[in-house]
Each structure stands twice: as C-alpha cells, then as structure tokens.
Amino acid sequence: MTPHFLTRTLDRSATIFILIVAAVGIVLPLLNLLLPADSPLQVPTYLISLFGKYVCYAILALSIDLIWGYCGILSLGHGAFFALGGYAMGMYLMRQIGSRGVYGNPVLPDFMVFLNYKELPWYWYGFDMFWFAALMVLLAPGLLAFGFGWLAFRSRVTGVYLSIITQAMTYALLLAFFRNDFGFGGNNGLTDFKDILGFNIQADGTRAALFALSCLGLIGAFMICRFIVTSKLGKVLIAVRDAESRTRFLGYRVESYKLFVFTLSACMAGVAGALYVPQVGIINPGEFAPGNSIEAVIWVAVGGRGTLVGAALGAVVVNYAKTVFTSGALAPYWLFMLGALFILVTLLLPKGIIGTVNAWLDGRKARDNANADSAEAEDGIIKPDLEKA
C-alpha cells in the first residue's frame, strides 16, 4: 500500500520519467566502470562528466519551471543561485586542496597567496567541513532568494519588471565576483580541485558516483516539484500564475506563496550548481552572466513550460544540441540556432515539446472517446490536465 501523497505525486508519465533517470543513473556508470576500455559499449569518462553536466542543468531547469511554469515568476537570474551553490561547493573543494596547491600553503588557496592575503577571510571559515559547505549550498542561494523575493513580492513587483531586476541582481553579482578583493578568486574563479570527501575528483569511480548522485538529485528535485504542484499549494500557485489579483482577493497571501516557492527553487538551483562544479572542475564569475540565466529559461520553454518532465528534457536536448554545434564546423552558427530557437519556440511552440505532445494526445483521446461513445452524446470527459500550461 503506497501512501496517498505518492500515488498523487506519481502519475504514469512521472513514474516513467523517474524510472528512466534512475536507469540512466545506474547503467551509465556501470558501463563506464565495468566494461573493458575496448568494448563498444564502454562509456568514456568524459561522456559521464558531460552527461552529468546535462543532469545538473536539468535540475536547474526544473527549479525554473517550478516558478515560471507553475507560478508565473519569470526569473532571469536563476543562474545566480546556481552559481552561488557552485561557489559554496567550490570553496569546500578549494579547502580540500590543502598544501597540494602551487604555493603549498596549507590554509590559503593559491589565489589568496597570489593576492597577498595574510589570513583566511571570515566567510571562508567552516568550508573545510563538508556538512557546512552542503548547508551553505542551500543557505546562500536560499537566503539571497528570500531577501530578494521578500522585497520584490511584498511590493508587488511582477512581470517584466521582476524579470529585469532579477537580471540586474545576477549582473551585480557578476561584477562583484569579478573583483579580486571580493575573496572568491576574481575572474579566474575557483579551480584545480583535488578531492571530494577524500576521493580523487579525477578518478573514474568518483566521476561515475557524481553522475549517479546527480541523477539521484534530479529524481529528488523532480519528486519535490511533483509533490508541490499536485498539492493544494500547487493549485494556489497555478491560480497565482493565471490570475494573481483574483487569488489575492480570494484571501490567499499571494506574496507568501511566491516567496516560498521562489526560495525553494533557488535552493534547488543551488544544489544543481553544487553537483555541477565537481564534475566540471571549475566555477568562475562567468556563471553569473545574465545570458546564462536566460538560456536556462529557453530550455524550459523548449521542453514545455509547466511540464516538469519537459523542463528536464528541454535542458538535455538544448545542451546536447549546443555540444554538437559548438564542437563542430557549425560553431559560428550556434548563436543563430539558439536565437532562432528562442524566436521559434515562443512563436510556434508556446507549449514546448511535451506540452504540444500532450495536447495532441489529449485531442486524440477526446476524439476516440467521442467516437466510442457517439451514441451517448457529449459526455466524453476530458481529464483536466494540470500540466497543460
């Protein structure tokens, strides 16, 4: 007997999605680790890291879809939360280098020695402990989102204005993190990581484990999002998206709902960043660039805004396309492609891939029902689909 919330959370497509992600998360690492190098099915480690990156992007896309697809908050600054989580993890990894850095200082990371720091800045304290860093991965983006959202939602900044100030926020952070005296490595960021929790970060096993963890993270994030959007809270969020003033007049505290979901989404983005950094091996201020955040929004739009599976799918598809295009002879055309994607998706495919497929399936089902029950007139019930944006 499964608990009630699980049956509600996991409909058929959600279950399929979770099973696929779990299968990928188990099979790919095994194919990487167990098969001999000359086997045609062996998955090289660089692919594991690459796919790991996609999975992290998928988590970021989920976090954006949660607020944009279900609550109508278009954040163009989610890259900032992603990067903050990444920096928190990067700081832990930096402290793990210890005396193996170029300058061999047991406490100070290389860039601090280089910039003549005499002692560790106070905000680096505690990052030698994993639990603290893990806490910060949630707290740093979460607190920023809470503060930002508290100010923004309370004064009812909505729509494009909100989008623009989130963009301003990530841009301000970009400028700040570029500064050397800010204490986060300036424009070089944090890199040259050695271990994570005592395991060599370059080793195949660690890479495979990180990939599996990312898949687990994706499943977890997906479950949380599903749980929220299928709960009563989720219904209020959708109401806010569709008619904010009306929801307020019905007696709901719109800003509290928004604030909660915005903060949660930021924490999820932070986790995505934290999983991303050890697999990519670097975090630098470029992650704060406003362009990155907007690109993440287009993943969601491509996959299907308001469909969680779509968001994850969109992140993987767009990024796979990006890898293919930017590594080949087509590199100069990638920006054309990306730009065209923005335009075409918004013009021609406003529901995204999954949304369009769903609509088509629903339409067919409705036709079938109508055909089957033609004698019994028009009671072919079309199941109201929550995922239809």
Add this chain to the structure above:
Amino acid sequence: MNYFFERCRAIALACLLLAATAIPALAGPFEDAIAKFANDDFSDTDEAVGIIASSGNPQAFAIISALQEGRLFADPDSKKVYLTGTDGKSADAATGAAVAEVPASAAAVRLNNRLRRNIESALGGLTLMSPDPAKRIASAQSVFKSHEAALLPVIDAALEKETNKAARTAFAEARAAILLYKEDATEAEKIESIAIIKSRGDQDALALLTSLPPDQTLGVTRTAASAITAIKSRQTLWSISQNAWYGLSLGSVLLLAAIGLAITFGVMGVINMAHGEMVMIGAYVTFVVQDVIRTSYPGLFDYSLLMAVPLAFLVAGILGIIIERTIIRFLYGRPLETLLATWGLSLVLQQAVRTMFGPTNREVGNPSWMSGAFELGQITITYNRLWILCFTLAVFVILLAMLRYTSMGLEMRAVTQNRRMAASMGIATSRVDALTFGLGSGIAGIAGALFTQTNAYVTLTVFDFENSAKVMVMLILGGTGRLYGAFLGAAVYMVLEDYFSKLSPTFWQFGIGLEPVAGAVLGKIAILVLIILFIQKRPRGLFALKGRAIEA
C-alpha cells in the same frame, strides 16, 4: 612649443621689425654676442643667448629660434655665424645679409638641456612684444611657468604698453609669478602676487604656489596656504562641472537609446531585449557609410555623419518594422514571451553582424567639424560631445513635435491611450504599432550613429549588456508611459552614476562625507542594488502616470 614657434615664424620677423623702431639697435654687444656662438662652449652660448634676447635686435628671434632648431652654424676659424631659414636660404647672423651657402667649415652650434631651457624662456621673452595678442598671451604663460627673474623688466615694459585685456591679465600673472619667486621682493609685493595667482586658480597656479621655496615670511606662507586651499576647492568645483559635462554628453547618447526604448517599451508596452542591437546596427551603418566615403568619395568625409544619422534611422527603423511584423505582433499581451523572443533576436543580430564585419573593432572617424575642443573656464569641451548633445536635443524636440502636431503622432497617442477606442475611430492600429516600433528602433539607430563619435571605433559590444541595463534602469527610474520620463530618468541616473563611480578623495574633501572606498565597479553594483530597492518603493518609476490606466 616648437610647433607653435614654427607656425609663428612668419609674423615674428615682421613684429621684430616693428619692435626695432622702438629700441635703437645696439651695434657692439650684439655682434660680440653672436661671435660667441663660434666658441663652441656651452656657457659662452648661454651668455650669447642672454645678450641677444635682451638686445631688442630685430634678428634676435630668428637667431635664437634657429639655434633652438639646429639651424645656426658657426665657423670656428672666421668666427662668423650663419643661419639657415626655414625656407632653406642662408644668411649671415650678425648682419642679416644673405649668403649663397654656409661654408663647409661651419658646424651647427651644439646645445645641452640647460641651454634648451634657457632658449625656451628667451624665446618666451622675445615674443612678449609680438603684435598678435594670442602670441603675447602664450609667451606670458610660459614666463608664468618659468618665472624667470631676468624677464621682469621686459614684462614690466610689456605690461605698461599692453591694451588687450586678456594679455594684460596674462602679463600681470607672469609678473606676479616672477615677483613671488624673486628673493629680494618685499612681503607686500609677494602677498599681492599671491592674490593675483590665486585669482588665476588653475593647475599651474597651484603648482607655482605649492613649490614655493620654504624660506618665506610668515605672512607670505599663510597667504599662500590659504590661496592653495581656495584654488583647490575651486578646482573641485570645476572638476565637478567637467564630470557633469562628460556625464551629460555621454548620457545624451544613452538618453537617445532610452527614448527609443521609452517608445517601444513605455508607449507600446513591448519589451525589446534587442534594443541594444538596434543601437549596434546604427553604429555599423555609420561605419559602412564612412567606409564607402573613404574608398570612393574622400572629399565628402565631413558630411559622413550627416548622411549616416538619417541612414542609421532608416535602416534600424525598417528593421524594427520588419521585426514587429514578423515576430512581435504575434506576442502582444505576452510580455514574458516577447522578452525571450527578442533576446533570441538579439543573439541572431549580434551573430549576423559578427559574421559580416568580423569580431574586431572597426575604425570610425570624426568629421573635421567635430574634432577639437575649446576651453570654457577650466572645462575642456570637445566639439564631438557638444554636437552629440545638440543632435540629441534636436531629435528629442523633433520627436516631441511629431507626437504633438502630426497626424501620425496623434494616432500613436490615441492607440497608446485606448487601443480599442482608437480602432473604433478608424485608426489602423496594427499599422500604427509597426510604425511606432520602427520609430523607437530608428531612434536607437541614431543613438548608435552618435555613439561611434564618442569613441572613434565601432565594435560588437558597442552597446553591451551594461549599457542596455543602464538604459533599462533609466527608463525604470523615470517611469514609462511618458517620453520625458526617459529624459528625467536619464538625468537622475547619470547624476547617480557620476556620484557613485567618481567618489574620490576630492569629492570627499568637498564635503559629501562618504568614505572614498567605492571604486567604479562598486559604483555600478551600488546602483543596481539601489535600483532593486528603488523599484520596491516606486514600481512604476519616479514620474509615473497615475490612475487606472497603468494597470492595463
């Protein structure tokens, strides 16, 4: 200096001839002095320069400037000295009689650094008598800087005869400088001098006062100190106005971009993330126009900007209309989607320009009437910035007039205020939409054309994210829905930015009272944070429309 003297050579001869009528030519010492050049000894040369400079001989200027430029030749055997004019003709220095050519045994009179300095000041003294007031002032300035005590009598004489007001002031300042540094001047004289120097109040005056030797009477030291403070605080004022001018002129380009955005975003409610790219296109149109002119019609270069500005307007405007017809009109009422689609558009446009023109900077020149600068008090005003400001104001006025007095403007206002009623009255709203969007884009194109004139090159990031963000912030500050909102927002923004990014010890001293810790980058961050806070209080801008219309 050399350049200056060279240009003045022609009049110099004439002026010295005039001066010669006043001062009788002294035969003996002058010739003796000239012969000293042939000794090939630095101290003899120095002495000769001194004697010649104070001789008042009409040849003096020609000789000393020839010496300065290595055109003075001395024959050590015959003790004769020759000079070659800039026209290549040679003459005997002592008599001025033309000679066919300088004998081969004569060598150029050698100089060292000390001599060069003395020659400079000697030449300065000689031109004090020039009939051209500009030259007199220039030489008085050089005396002011060198405060050569030997020139005091010359200055006094010049001051007595001087009728030109500006030149009188310059002479008085030069005299004051000499007196201040003269060891045997009385305290009263020195204090009076300080007052004169203080009223001059520029960087040179400050340098003169601060490098005053320490062995002064108490009164002089005190007066000097108070004068220094006064000059410094005055300079702070000037530097504020200089900064304000820079802010104003650079801000005027941004203002144009903001006006364009005010039309598309404020009036139409369409958020156009590709607005910066419209500016970029205007800039590249200017580049193309200049390129064509350079290769095909070089004579027309001065008119390049006059052609580029309307062309930039047309190209960006037509592109804007195409964009409105093909993309934006399908997205009315869906601002977030518009935002994404136009962002994609900006990527495409950027990449297209990169493919066409390459990723490197391309040179854009100033027409001659936009080059150069003039001084207003202590502010240097460059013509290009002045013209840009004029262009901006002209565009703003034309735009306001268009909205106010033309039927197109009337239709635009009608559609903005009440789209459905306008449509009912027979206005083709979709045509008005396209034209309005084209107008906003075209103005951004003009902004781009003018932007090239501020930095003499055009590049892909000519209007990068930062500038776009600035423009957006200006609009948010000013509030949308009215054109002058953009105007006021731009003004407020430029002041804020100036204030934050130029926070410097000078400003601090001036009494603003903030610790001078913030650099330029922190200034930007501070602005962004302030904007985020500001939008909490006034989500519709400082000068927002009031009433129900804004909720539409």
